[in-house]
Amino acid sequence: MRARLITRAGFEALKAEMEHLWRVERPEVTRKVTWAASLGDRSENADYQYNKKRLREIDRRFRYLERRSRELQVVDYSPEQEGRVFFGAWVEVENEDGMARRFRIVGYDELDLDKRFISIDSPMARALLKKQVDDEALVQTPEGPATWYVTDIQYEKPELAD
Template sequence: MAEKLLTSLGFRRLQAEYDYYWKVLRPETVQRVADAAAEGDRSENAEYIYGRKKLRQIDKRLGYLSRLLDGVRVVDPCDIQSDRVGFGATVTVEDDNGRTRTWTIVGEGESDPEYGLISASSPVARALWGKRVGDIVDVELPAGEIEYELLAIEYGGPVWRRVVEAFADWEFRPTL
């Protein structure tokens, strides 16, 4: 099995989500289910049925987060020095239309396209893995194949620091 890696930022975000579900949302939901169950017939009790469904969703998410965080190695991109694309790299590429894109390669569960964070298992990251500035890669995407030229690689540079600063006051907000 491949080593599981997360950035320090990703670890903090996923741990906060786990803690919220485990310490806040799950106990609240268990109490609501217990209160609804105490009202009598459970077969037609919408509050009870909905609560049980929500509890299953919470437990499913907790299981996923637990597996994700279990045995993970936390890596700070600022500590990496390499001239090749790898975990934690911020890469700038140019497509065949001259459009440039910048992404940072992060671990499973911490990707966030709004901030340019892409999973190491994504097609783009897999195609760029191990490449150097000047290399050309073809990436197979659902919309078709696209060619990128690798323009820059940096670890822990200004782009990464801006992402970290953007999340400085971040708090987990539940989606369930």
């Protein structure tokens, strides 16, 4: 099985979610389950049933994230990437009609269209890999090929320690 790529920021967010689930949400829900169980008949106790279900959801999500974190390969910024589109790049493109788009190329586990993150496996990302500013990228779409021009490439660089 090949490793799945993730940016450093994406990996840190995954770890933060795991930490929150384990240290904040799970103990809180466990207290509620214990309290609800102390009230007696559990079969008609909505608090008990709801929180028991929530506890299972938290445990399932935590196990999933833990398993995923072992399969992920963190890709950090490297100065050799400058000037070309690679994993983790913020890319600005423009088509022949002047329509501009800006997005970041990330791994599957980081997809978030609201943040303008697209998958490294998407047709757009595949067409843009290794391109430079002013290069043309031919993207295969359901409507047919579309031409986009790279207008800017940026990377999130790590903070240097003082």
